[in-house]
Amino acid sequence: MIRQSDKSNLKKFGNRIKEIRQAKKLSLRQLSYACDIDNSKISKIEKGQINITFTTILQLARALEIEPSELLLASFE
Amino acid sequence: MIRQSDKSNLKKFGNRIKEIRQAKKLSLRQLSYACDIDNSKISKIEKGQINITFTTILQLARALEIEPSELLLASFE
DNA sequence: ATAATTGCGGTCTAAAAAGGCCGCATTTGT
DNA sequence: ACAAATGCGGCCTTTTTAGACCGCAATTAT
Numbered sequence: 001m002i003r004q005s006d007k008s009n010l011k012k013f014g015n016r017i018k019e020i021r022q023a024k025k026l027s028l029r030q031l032s033y034a035c036d037i038d039n040s041k042i043s044k045i046e047k048g049q050i051n052i053t054f055t056t057i058l059q060l061a062r063a064l065e066i067e068p069s070e071l072l073l074a075s076f077e
Numbered sequence: 078m079i080r081q082s083d084k085s086n087l088k089k090f091g092n093r094i095k096e097i098r099q100a101k102k103l104s105l106r107q108l109s110y111a112c113d114i115d116n117s118k119i120s121k122i123e124k125g126q127i128n129i130t131f132t133t134i135l136q137l138a139r140a141l142e143i144e145p146s147e148l149l150l151a152s153f154e
Numbered sequence: 155a156t157a158a159t160t161g162c163g164g165t166c167t168a169a170a171a172a173g174g175c176c177g178c179a180t181t182t183g184t
Numbered sequence: 185a186c187a188a189a190t191g192c193g194g195c196c197t198t199t200t201t202a203g204a205c206c207g208c209a210a211t212t213a214t
């Protein structure tokens with residue numbers, strides 16, 4: 001049921017989040033504080049372990065000070 | 078718990094989907110067939126009634142032949 | 155007038171996200 | 185050497201999505 005392409009895309013998305021977070025020199029806990037999402041959850045997102053919702057994407061974008069659309073800039077399958 | 082801004086953003090996203098679908102002259106059922114998502118669900122998405130996941134966003138983008146990032150082009154709160 | 159299509163809401167189950175907390179090994183800083 | 189910070193995984197409960205199907209009023213086409 002869980003498609004392989006989905007897993008791949010989730011990982012790409014997670015990597016993107018991680019890159020941006022690190023570029024801003026934020027720790028998981030700092031980002032966690034900024035977007036009110038548990039740090040362990042962000043860790044899972046970055047690892048592509050969870051399929052986050054639209055609103056969570058927006059929360060991350062806000063905290064990372066980036067346009068939501070920018071977060072989806074990746075070559076998804 | 079359900080934030081007002083979330084509802085607003087979900088509606089904006091839904092409207093965007095609807096606009097693109099209509100611009101392509103697709104009915105809910107046609108789009109449903111193209112992305113393998115039940116037409117009633119798409120209706121709810123367009124109405125901003127559900128908070129869809131990342132993978133669902135990608136499914137819609139694929140079916141609408143648009144970049145995922147383009148789907149998030151809106152002035153979210 | 156009749157038939158077909160369309161948008162949409164409701165219902166149900168199973169799966170998964172949300173939200174939150176804890177602990178710990180490793181890394182980093184003092 | 186010690187203390188603090190960090191990434192990360194596990195666990196738990198509640199809430200919600202996913203996925204699928206049905207029915208119907210209203211619109212559109214024949």
